[in-house]
Amino acid sequence: MSDAADAVEHRKLIVAGTGSAGLTAAIYAARSNDEPLVFEGDEPGGQLTLTSEVENFPGFPEGINGAEFINRTKEQAKRFGAEVKNGVVASVDDSSRPFRVELTNGDVYTADAVIAASGASARTLGIPGEDELMGYGLSTCATCDGAFFRGEDMLVVGGGDAACEEAVFLTKFADTVYLAHRRDEFRAEDYWVDRLMEHVEEGDIELMLNTEVTDLHGTREDGVESVTLVRHPEGYPTDRLDDPETEEWEFEVGAAFYAIGHTPNTDYLRDTGVELDAEGYIKTLGGAGGGQTRTDVEGIFGAGDVVDFHYQQAVTAAGMGCEAAIDADDYLDELERTEAAGGEPVTAESDD
Numbered sequence: 001m002s003d004a005a006d007a008v009e010h011r012k013l014i015v016a017g018t019g020s021a022g023l024t025a026a027i028y029a030a031r032s033n034d035e036p037l038v039f040e041g042d043e044p045g046g047q048l049t050l051t052s053e054v055e056n057f058p059g060f061p062e063g064i065n066g067a068e069f070i071n072r073t074k075e076q077a078k079r080f081g082a083e084v085k086n087g088v089v090a091s092v093d094d095s096s097r098p099f100r101v102e103l104t105n106g107d108v109y110t111a112d113a114v115i116a117a118s119g120a121s122a123r124t125l126g127i128p129g130e131d132e133l134m135g136y137g138l139s140t141c142a143t144c145d146g147a148f149f150r151g152e153d154m155l156v157v158g159g160g161d162a163a164c165e166e167a168v169f170l171t172k173f174a175d176t177v178y179l180a181h182r183r184d185e186f187r188a189e190d191y192w193v194d195r196l197m198e199h200v201e202e203g204d205i206e207l208m209l210n211t212e213v214t215d216l217h218g219t220r221e222d223g224v225e226s227v228t229l230v231r232h233p234e235g236y237p238t239d240r241l242d243d244p245e246t247e248e249w250e251f252e253v254g255a256a257f258y259a260i261g262h263t264p265n266t267d268y269l270r271d272t273g274v275e276l277d278a279e280g281y282i283k284t285l286g287g288a289g290g291g292q293t294r295t296d297v298e299g300i301f302g303a304g305d306v307v308d309f310h311y312q313q314a315v316t317a318a319g320m321g322c323e324a325a326i327d328a329d330d331y332l333d334e335l336e337r338t339e340a341a342g343g344e345p346v347t348a349e350s351d352d
Contacts, residue, residue, distance in 0.1 A: 007100070007110045011037045013328055014101050014111040015082075016089045016268070019046025020314040021304025022117035023073040024321030025328075029115075030080035032329040037109065038077065039087040041265070045070035046119040047140065047305070048314055053148065057314050066135070069314075089118070094272045094297050112335060113299045113328045116269060116282060117321055120262040120305040120312070125157070129216030133256075137224030138216060140258045142166035143313065146173050152254025155180060155227060157213055163259035164192035170257070171204040178253065180208040183235040210235040214248075216256060226252045264306050273297045282307045293324040299335075301328050 013029050015022050015038040022038060029036040048054065048066040055063035064072075074084060087107065093100035098110040122140035124130055130138065139145040142156070146169060154174040156167045159181035167179045179196070186193050199205040208229065215228035230237040232246045240246050264280040274295045275283040282302035285294040293301040303324035304317035 007108045010098060010110045011035060012111065012332055013037070013113045013115065014039070014089075014099075014109060015115045015117055017041055017046065017117035017119055017265075017304070017306070018044050018070065018074060018084060019048060019117065019119045019304060019317060020070075020073070021119070021306075021317040021321035021324070022046075022115070023070070023077050024318040025115050025117055025303055025325040026077035026082035026084070026321075027073070027080060028322050028325035029328060030077060030082040032325065033081075034113075034325075034329055034332055036077075036082045036115075036325075037111075038082055038084045039089055039103070040084060041118055042088045043119070043121065043265075044086075047122060054144070054314060055147070056144065057318075089268045091268050092272055092300070094274075094300065097299070099299065113301070113332055115293075115301045115303060115321075115324045115328055116266070116274075116295075116306055117303045117317075117324065118265040118268075118306050119317075120264040120281075120309070122258060122262050123260045124258060125213060125260070127214055127216065129218070132220065133216050133218055133224055136220040137218055137254070138256050138258070141312070142169050142257045142259070145255075146170045146257075149173060149255040151175055153178065153252065155213070155251075155253045155256045156259055157181075157256065158259035158261075159183060159185075160187040160259070160261065161189055161192050162261065164188045164196045166257055166259045167205055168192075168195050168199055171199050174204075176203075177205045178208055178251075179205060180211045180213060180229065182210065182212045182237065184209040210237065212236075212238050213256070214238060217250070224253060224256050226250050227256060262305070262309065262312070264309070266306060269300075272300070274300055274302075279309065281309050290330060291327050293320060293327045294331075299328075299331055301331075 013034045013036045015036050018040045026036045026038045053063045088104040090104045091102045101109045150173045153176050155178045167177050170177045211231040213227050218225040230248045232240045266280045284302045301324040303320040
């Protein structure tokens with residue numbers, strides 16, 4: 001049972017996340033007088049802040065810096081009355097209503113509705129040069145950034161569906177695409193392996209199997225200039241750096257793309273009734289008509305990359321954020337009508 005006595009304050013709506021989905025949800029919710037409180041999370045702005053230029057979001061024909069895009073969208077949400085605070089949501093208690101939302105710093109808020117728009121974090125390698133060059137020749141989104149490096153040699157890291165898909169996509173722009181994978185077999189579906197091998201036969205893609213990246217070289221001014229690669233005939237070369245059969249060399253490329261997966265930021269929902277898939281992505285109602293962003297818990301909605309593991313684009317996240325705000329507003333209106341009519345507010349089902 002939730003205890004609201006220790007709450008800092010009660011809000012009609014709390015939004016977790018300030019990426020494209022969360023901020024769009026905040027804009028729509030604020031315009032609907034739902035007075036949203038938005039928590040920025042530990043990656044304010046989400047993955048867009050790692051992108052130096054956003055050129056595929058409608059309305060910006062000259063492109064816009066990713067961080068600037070987020071800041072402008074945040075100001076737009078504030079203009080309509082959204083409140084944005086620093087804070088990471090640690091848990092949501094859905095055992096009774098209102099929801100009890102606790103932050104990692106111990107602060108507690110209550111809310112009638114919650115929009116989970118906390119995104120997914122791209123997995124990285126944790127190697128030298130990564131932090132400095134992310135967004136400056138190093139990217140986790142080929143669809144977002146591939147066109148910036150037209151005519152360059154490009155390196156894709158990974159061996160699953162995403163890596164094969166991104167390597168194929170980048171052939172539209174690259175001189176040659178190199179795909180580095182730490183094993184000699186792909187985890188990808190046959191469809192993507194077949195597509196990949198077609199481009200290998202055509203000379204657009206070259207495979208670097210049993211190979212890993214250990215270092216990225218370049219500057220923010222000039223971007224990625226080269227990478228250090230290691231290779232071992234039995235694969236997983238970084239586990240065999242002292243083996244005399246392990247080769248190491250520096251390889252010149254104009255851009256590098258990680259395609260090694262994403263981790264949805266949903267740990268704070270694991271003790272709720274919200275259904276998550278095996279990877280941790282939120283399962284929403286979907287389908288046609290209203291309520292598509294609803295979860296298995298009435299009053300909790302999901303939007304953006306925390307739901308969408310396929311498209312993962314700023315514009316699709318924004319669209320889902322809009323949907324979540326409209327769905328939340330419908331829920332809050334119904335809640336208000338029920339309480340005004342003297343009915344019982346929506347409560348969580350009990351096993352008692």
